[in-house]
C-alpha cells in the first residue's frame with residue numbers, strides 16, 4: 001500500500017482494501033505486543049496534540065491512551081471554550097500553531113470540512129476525529145477491526161445500520177469501508193433521518209446492494225450485524241423534530257427474544273436509549289469490545305502516520 005507516513009486521515013474513502021488489511025494487521029500486532037506490558041517505546045519523544053471543539057469521551061481518551069501506550073506524550077485542548085477559538089481564532093491558525101508544538105494532531109470540530117482546513121494549514125499529519133455530520137474515519141476503522149475480530153472475516157457481510165443515518169458521521173465513514181468488501185447494506189431510519197442521497201447513489205454506483213426500510217426487525221433478521229446509532233440531537237435546528245423521531249428504534253431483551261438468529265451488535269457510543277443496558281450481557285453485544293479495539297487501531301494509525309510502521 002501507499003505508506004501512511006506523513007499523511008492526513010480525513011475521510012473513509014481514502015483507503016483501499018489493501019490499506020485496511022495492513023491497518024488491521026498493524027493493530028493486531030500492537031494488541032499482541034502490548035500483552036503483559038504497560039507500554040511500548042516506539043513513539044518515545046513524539047507528541048500528539050488533541051484538539052476537541054466538541055464533546056468526546058472515547059475518541060479523545062483512546063487516542064491519548066494509544067499515544068501513551070506507545071511511549072509518546074500528549075498535549076490536549078479539551079474544549080472550545082478553554083482555547084483561543086473562543087477569541088475567534090480560525091481552525092487554520094490553530095492548526096499552524098499546533099504544528100509548532102506537536103508531531104501529529106487529532107481534531108474534532110462541529111463544521112463539515114474543518115479537519116481538511118486544518119490539514120491544509122498544518123505542517124504535521126492531521127487526523128479527523130469527527131467534522132460535524134461529515135466523517136469519522138478512525139471510528140470506521142475500529143468498527144471494521146471489530147467486525148473482523150468478531151466474525152473472523154470481512155467477506156460476505158450483510159449489515160443493518162440503524163438510527164440517525166442523515167447526521168451520523170460514523171456511518172458516513174463506515175459505509176465507505178464496507179463498500180470495499182462488497183457488503184450488502186440495510187439502512188433503517190425514520191424517513192426524516194435517511195442516509196443522504198449523495199451517499200446512497202455513490203454506493204449504488206459502486207455496485208453495492210442497498211435496502212432502505214423503516215423495519216428494524218426485518219433488516220436485523222437478514223443481517224450478520226446491527227450497527228446501532230444515536231439520534232444526533234445536537235445537529236437538529238428544530239428540537240420538535242428531534243422529539244418526533246427519538247426513541248423509535250430500541251434494542252432490548254424483548255427484541256432479542258423475537259430475533260430469529262444471533263447477530264453481532266455494534267454501537268460507536270455514547271448510547272441514549274437505543275440499546276437497553278440488559279442487552280450488554282448478550283454474547284453478540286460487542287460495543288464495549290469495540291471501545292477497546294479503538295486503542296489498538298489508534299496505536300496503528302499514530303505509528304503509521306509518524307513513519308514508525
Ligand code: NCD
Nearest residue numbers: 058059130170230268269270
Ligand atoms: C460518535 C461521534 O462522535 O460521532 N462517537 C464516537 O466517536 N464514538 C457517535 C455519536 O456521538 O453518536
